[in-house]
Amino acid sequence: MTRREMMAALPLAMAAQTPRPPNIIFIMSDDHAAHAISAYGSKINRTPNIDRLAKDGVRLANCFVTNSICTPSRGAILTGQYSHINGVKTLNDSIDPKKIHVAHLLRDRGYQTAMIGKWHLQTDPQGFDFWRILPGQGAYTDPVFIDAAGRKKYTGYCTDLIGDFTLDYLKQRDKNKPFFVMCHHKAPHRAWEPAPKYKQWLEDVTVPEPDNLYEDTSKRSAAAQRATLRVGDDMTKTDLKVDKPAGLEGNPLRKWAYQRYIKDYLRCVRSVDDNVGRVLDYLDAEGLTENTLVVYTSDQGFFLGDHGWFDKRFMYEESLRMPFLARLPKVIPPGTVNRDIVLNIDFAPSFLELAGAPTPSSMQGVSAVPVLKGKTPKGWRKSMYYRYWMHLGGGHTVTAHYGVRTERYKLIYYYGQALGASGAVDTPTPPEWELFDLQKDPREMKSVYGDPAYAKVEKTLKAELTRLRQQYQDLT
């Protein structure tokens, strides 16, 4: 080969051997339900910036959380493991600082790594070149952030500050290395405090109510009846910003409280959407869009008045479903919608595959990259396992449960253990089951457990639940 031929061949050969892995920006909000995103067909909200990811990339219709509450979902996302394996089962658990997770593995692969915003895993972040986190839940207004230099109070609105810090980090990055940035918004978590500029937005609007806002939960399971998630009755002055009007109770109270609650929630989401737009605009301006995976998700779903509730925790659809939108133009065809079951434990293996790194065998999730491309691999999961550990100690008296969801059915088992705040079993409850036919009853209004017409389904699902518990080594 002549020198000239060698020179001509070299860049191609180098490109083939060491293609630049994609940058990854993982944007996650807190408690943002899919049905408050217009790309998911929201009847109450428009999210033009988040929708850009759906238009130019993929929207997962069935992405689910494995334990629907903040800290455990974050632990599962980082480690690719269920709560009982990674040890982060409740809000009170911390991630083991020695635990190797996705950020370490990407850093080993040559990525610069950053974690900005809500962390909520108690111990300081490990595996990141840069981190700046909120203490615990953090504050909406003039929040304190913690980084390697210590604690500092910043002036401004939390969501905008997290957007600022993310852009600041990107601007000073090492341009010779790919980046992995976790941008975690606190919003729209309770107590739903909007930015000053959006406080008046929606004031003259009546937000549509969900069809089951006034559901009579006395007809549901004892677990559902026990839960203190009711819009109105279980909300405080901090949530509603004003005293409940004297004499207002029952459905009229719920009607009034729903409007107070949902407007503030949507106002908080609007700032999140703005800040997603800022990141996307920056990537466009820098010419980074083509080779950057941008994900938007939330740590779990949320009840937006569904069943008369707010909050999450239950395995019911609104709480179980995570929004998940992703754009990577070189890999993901635009406008892809996928209905396969993807779990939060799959996120880390997916990022590792894109980075060209193997998934450690200790991770229980699997790479969803083929699914993101719209090409379901043979043998992809047809069911998922869920377990909620927070029990009665979590402030909303949601009973411990586990269950299985397939493409059509959901079986939930409240196994009768109710833990108090001390961690001791203080209020054992009678075990009970629920079974929903999601095709006939997508809103999960009536359990068909014990209905002879579903006897065969029930038997199959119980066997599947046992199989999944063995597969994931959850045998307690």
Ligand SMILES: [Ca+2]
């Ligand atoms: Ca959350």
